Amino acid sequence: MALQITAQNGTFLVHGQLNTTTKQSFIIHFEEIIELHHNIVINIDGITEIDEAGLEGIKSLIAIAVQNQKMFSVIGNGCKNIYQDFNCSQVA
Incomplete structure (x- = not known):
């Protein structure tokens, strides 16, 4: 299944x-959104599969948002391994 991104009430x-197949288009799409918006919220409830490249794509967008002094949030319950990876990698 291809990656689909829609906007609803300010949430993407x-x-x-x-x-790996969809990561680059995902990053390009959200780089443009980061330029246009101050607060970006991504809902991942609809993600059915994510691999390491997909996680790296999300991390890249977070870094881009921080660099541009933008708010960037990931919400939802899609693919539990996203949270496992972020809990392990973001130790203060």
Whole structure:
């Protein structure tokens, strides 16, 4: 399934697979959104599969948002391994 991104009430809904195949288009799409908006919220409830490249894509967007002094949030319950990776990698 291709990655689909829609906007609803200021939140960007992501559906499908976020993996090596879709990572680059995901990053390019959200780089433009980061330029246009101050507060970006991504809902991952619709993500059915994510691999390491997909996780790196999300991390890249977080870094881009921080560099541009923008707020960037990931919400939802899609793919539990996203949270496992971020809990392990973001130790203060």
